[in-house]
Amino acid sequence: MSAQTLTLGGAAIPLRPGGASRDASAGVSPFVREANGDRHLELIVRGAKCAGCLAKIEGSVSKLDGVKIARLNLSTGHMNVVWRGPLSGDAVAGAISDLGYSVSAQTTNDAAKDAKKEERRLLAAMGVAGFAAANIMLLSVSVWSGHGEMGEDTRRMLHAASGMIALPAVLWSGRPFFSSAWSVLRKGHANMDVPISLAIILAFTASVIETVRGGPHAYFDACAMLLFFLLIGRFLDMRLRRRAHAAAQDLAALRNRSATRITEDGVANTVRADEISPGDTLLLASGERAAVDMEILEGFSDVDESLVSGESLPRRAGPGAMLYSGSVNLGDALTGRALSAASTSMLADIAQMLEAGEQRRSAYRKFADRAASLYVPFVHTTAFLACIAWLIAGAPVGDALMIAVSTLIITCPCALALAAPVVQMVASGRLFRSGVYLKSGDALERLATADHVVFDKTGTLTLGAPVLKPSIAALSALPDAAKLARASRHPLSRALAAAAGAGDIAQQIKEHPGLGLEGIIDGRACRLGSAGWVGAETRGALGGPSVWFALAGEKPVEFRFEDQLRPNARRVIETLNRRRVDVEILSGDAPASVEAAAKDLGVERWRAGATPQEKSARLETLREEGKKVLMVGDGLNDAGALALAHASLAPGGAMDVSQSASDAVYTGEGLDAILTAIDASQRARGAMLQNFALAAAYNLIAVPIAVTGHATPLVAAIAMSASSMAVTLNALRLNVRREATP
Amino acid sequence: MTILFMLIPIALCLGAIGLVAFLWAVRSGQFDDPDGAANRILIDDDEPL
Numbered sequence: 001m002s003a004q005t006l007t008l009g010g011a012a013i014p015l016r017p018g019g020a021s022r023d024a025s026a027g028v029s030p031f032v033r034e035a036n037g038d039r040h041l042e043l044i045v046r047g048a049k050c051a052g053c054l055a056k057i058e059g060s061v062s063k064l065d066g067v068k069i070a071r072l073n074l075s076t077g078h079m080n081v082v083w084r085g086p087l088s089g090d091a092v093a094g095a096i097s098d099l100g101y102s103v104s105a106q107t108t109n110d111a112a113k114d115a116k117k118e119e120r121r122l123l124a125a126m127g128v129a130g131f132a133a134a135n136i137m138l139l140s141v142s143v144w145s146g147h148g149e150m151g152e153d154t155r156r157m158l159h160a161a162s163g164m165i166a167l168p169a170v171l172w173s174g175r176p177f178f179s180s181a182w183s184v185l186r187k188g189h190a191n192m193d194v195p196i197s198l199a200i201i202l203a204f205t206a207s208v209i210e211t212v213r214g215g216p217h218a219y220f221d222a223c224a225m226l227l228f229f230l231l232i233g234r235f236l237d238m239r240l241r242r243r244a245h246a247a248a249q250d251l252a253a254l255r256n257r258s259a260t261r262i263t264e265d266g267v268a269n270t271v272r273a274d275e276i277s278p279g280d281t282l283l284l285a286s287g288e289r290a291a292v293d294m295e296i297l298e299g300f301s302d303v304d305e306s307l308v309s310g311e312s313l314p315r316r317a318g319p320g321a322m323l324y325s326g327s328v329n330l331g332d333a334l335t336g337r338a339l340s341a342a343s344t345s346m347l348a349d350i351a352q353m354l355e356a357g358e359q360r361r362s363a364y365r366k367f368a369d370r371a372a373s374l375y376v377p378f379v380h381t382t383a384f385l386a387c388i389a390w391l392i393a394g395a396p397v398g399d400a401l402m403i404a405v406s407t408l409i410i411t412c413p414c415a416l417a418l419a420a421p422v423v424q425m426v427a428s429g430r431l432f433r434s435g436v437y438l439k440s441g442d443a444l445e446r447l448a449t450a451d452h453v454v455f456d457k458t459g460t461l462t463l464g465a466p467v468l469k470p471s472i473a474a475l476s477a478l479p480d481a482a483k484l485a486r487a488s489r490h491p492l493s494r495a496l497a498a499a500a501g502a503g504d505i506a507q508q509i510k511e512h513p514g515l516g517l518e519g520i521i522d523g524r525a526c527r528l529g530s531a532g533w534v535g536a537e538t539r540g541a542l543g544g545p546s547v548w549f550a551l552a553g554e555k556p557v558e559f560r561f562e563d564q565l566r567p568n569a570r571r572v573i574e575t576l577n578r579r580r581v582d583v584e585i586l587s588g589d590a591p592a593s594v595e596a597a598a599k600d601l602g603v604e605r606w607r608a609g610a611t612p613q614e615k616s617a618r619l620e621t622l623r624e625e626g627k628k629v630l631m632v633g634d635g636l637n638d639a640g641a642l643a644l645a646h647a648s649l650a651p652g653g654a655m656d657v658s659q660s661a662s663d664a665v666y667t668g669e670g671l672d673a674i675l676t677a678i679d680a681s682q683r684a685r686g687a688m689l690q691n692f693a694l695a696a697a698y699n700l701i702a703v704p705i706a707v708t709g710h711a712t713p714l715v716a717a718i719a720m721s722a723s724s725m726a727v728t729l730n731a732l733r734l735n736v737r738r739e740a741t742p
Numbered sequence: 743m744t745i746l747f748m749l750i751p752i753a754l755c756l757g758a759i760g761l762v763a764f765l766w767a768v769r770s771g772q773f774d775d776p777d778g779a780a781n782r783i784l785i786d787d788d789e790p791l
Binding site: 050051054055072073074075076116120123124127128131134135138139151154157158161165 | 743746750753754757758760761764765768769773774775776777778781782783784785
């Protein structure tokens with residue numbers, strides 16, 4: 001059972017901050033696909049950890065009528081169910097949620113399938129390279145140990161056999177490097193794949209020539225081994241990215257993505273959010289979250305837009321008003337017309353900001369690429385100069401060329417190419433287990449260098465839900481007020497009900513949207529709502545939302561609320577301050593509540609009422625000042641800022657747009673994950689720099705050996721594997737040290 | 743020396759069998775769920791024979 005779900009009466013109900021709880025197993029049916037009379041459903045099951053869970057879940061689904069395949073992937077939590085017959089998708093999901101696991105539907109997307117195929121291709125390429133490396137090494141060892149005794153014909157035969165094994169390996173397993181090198185070369189750049197491809201091609205060609213000549217030095221083993229090591233790095237990188245991507249998608253799937261569509265003849269049916277087209281008439285029930293942007297046609301209600309604008313108080317909405325996807329309807333049911341995604345100016349602006357951020361990100365140069373741009377000219381110049389120097393010294397052209405080639409082979413950035421991916425793999429694996437899902441490896445590098453943190457307030461620093469401020473008058477009136485409040489979904493009513501605990505409710509309760517509630521307690525009329533509704537005199541706003549309660553004939557009592565800070569928020573800010581990291585709050589909420597939160601947290605710089613454009617502009621200013629900003633935010637209004645920031649984090653409850661605009665998504669109630677992510681990224685950065693230092697040290701030793709003509713294939717094989725092992729072991733140290741000091 | 747003409751192909755064939763087995767395992771998705779494979783072995787089939 002995961003931490004974010006609560007089991008009630010056997011059904012798992014996900015708890016969404018600021019949103020409505022809704023049985024997750026409902027609304028799965030629209031995701032069922034039909035093919036050849038079979039029905040397919042892909043589900044995400046949370047909380048399955050062991051063989052027992054696996055057997056229970058697969059067993060109970062298999063027992064359902066007509067189920068042919070029920071297979072749960074324990075590594076990813078994805079479950080594939082295939083059945084025939086009248087069984088509904090909700091019944092399948094219900095069978096799993098009855099066991100106490102939370103379950104939601106997953107849409108099959110092509111990008112994920114392509115990534116999976118690509119990962120398999122890399123794994124197969126790695127297998128082929130490994131096979132070739134092992135078999136060629138077998139032959140090479142006999143050449144090396146027979147040195148001086150083996151006849152020239154035997155040696156040539158062994159070299160030819162090695163070449164025949166190496167050829168398919170180089171052609172097939174080398175493709176990822178060749179294609180990447182070619183694509184950057186065409187643009188006039190160079191990355192790590194350029195020297196790699198060059199070294200592999202040169203080593204292979206030189207070895208073929210050496211074999212034909214009957215010479216002693218063939219580098220076929222170096223070719224295959226190089227490919228094998230490099231493909232390990234490439235595969236780790238790929239798997240990391242795919243896993244992170246899948247995790248982010250699963251988080252998105254947790255939220256309600258089905259909607260109720262009303263057809264022209266008035267029939268309501270549940271459909272998937274992505275099946276809604278602009279112009280459709282939708283029904284937004286009380287407590288439901290809008291899946292798409294819509295314009296209200298009918299009904300009046302209060303709408304919680306904390307995820308959209310950062311505003312912590314609900315807004316009144318009626319016919320003609322815009323509802324952004326992510327808003328929660330708190331009051332009566334609304335009907336609306338679906339709008340196309342880019343039809344509103346706010347969303348169009350945000351889309352533009354996202355694009356600008358995307359460009360900025362792709363312009364970021366990774367450590368490894370920066371290292372490569374220093375490395376490539378150095379190595380190639382050295383090899384060229386070595387060749388010239390030997391020619392001047394009177395060596396034959398063939399020998400001089402062979403020395404140049406062996407320099408390129410031995411300096412091939414094997415260790416350099418492994419230095420970053422292995423560290424990123426280990427570090428993000430650790431973060432993954434502590435609930436931080438990184439989108440890419442270079443996010444670690446950017447997180448590690450951030451020196452200024454900008455927080456959004458509502459939903460990020462705070463829980464995004466109001467909590468009652470205790471006072472003597474309020475506490476004495478609370479039991480009666482709660483009798484009215486329990487009947488309402490308004491966030492302030494829910495906060496009152498939560499403060500009072502379980503209890504009975506008043507009679508004849510009526511809710512008047514925008515005003516409040518009225519009812520009868522022990523024969524006396526009572527009202528709960530705005531000051532005007534209960535007939536109280538307001539003394540002016542003191543900050544924070546409030547609600548009034550009055551029993552007939554008594555003086556009205558005021559209840560004040562505050563948006564409670566997340567657990568550990570204060571400690572996280574203090575730690576950041578102690579580390580001399582500047583902290584700033586940039587919120588779309590009203591000044592009073594932002595000031596209160598800033599004062600409480602000890603943050604001096606804050607700004608309230610910021611529009612999405614102002615947030616982005618602030619980040620631009622900070623960037624021009626030379627600050628490396630880490631942005632933490634959850635709302636639609638933060639998406640632009642998240643994309644523009646040097647690095648960005650979004651909580652698990654954030655909008656889809658914000659999650660995809662940020663580098664990492666963290667889960668859990670507290671803010672500890674932010675420190676965890678920063679710490680891990682800084683440690684990873686340290687390990688990465690050490691690895692680059694190791695690779696440089698290796699070259700300091702290897703280059704003189706190669707230039708002086710001592711780099712035999714045996715020396716190359718030992719040097720390359722030793723340096724690769726060194727960087728891999730150094731990266732794994734990251735795992736060991738952390739476990740020693742939990 | 744001529745024995746090498748037999749031994750090397752035999753060694754390669756043995757290696758190739760392993761490689762083919764690995765490629766088959768990759769294609770049939772056996773590396774997609776390492777945790778599941780580790781746990782499935784613990785499940786008892788309680789069905790009578």
